[in-house]
Amino acid sequence: MARIPREDIPWYPTVDTDLCTGDRACFDFCRNGVFEWDEANGHPIVKDPYSCVLGCDACAQVCPSGAITFPSQEELRATLSRLRREVEVQRQRREAAVNEADHADGGI
């Protein structure tokens, strides 16, 4: 099955800077480089959202202020199902186009 490009999957943290107290717990916790620290404003910035591990919301759990949110796991599953269907339809269309071209060329 064809892969879904990571950039097509909207799974990454959203930080509510009004709730953030600037304790750096999320920044210190995440090892995937998703966050950058905004020194001037004292809160994290989601610098590299697509480095976030699909389904991981651990940074939201370590945040004592409830400042980090993610889509729900149900939303993620629904999004992945939809994207898989779209990728499969695209694959079938490409395959049909190749078959059509083969027939037009007299190929087998």
Ligand code: SF4
């Ligand atoms: S863990 Fe929460 S309160 Fe702490 S810096 Fe991150 S977003 Fe802000």
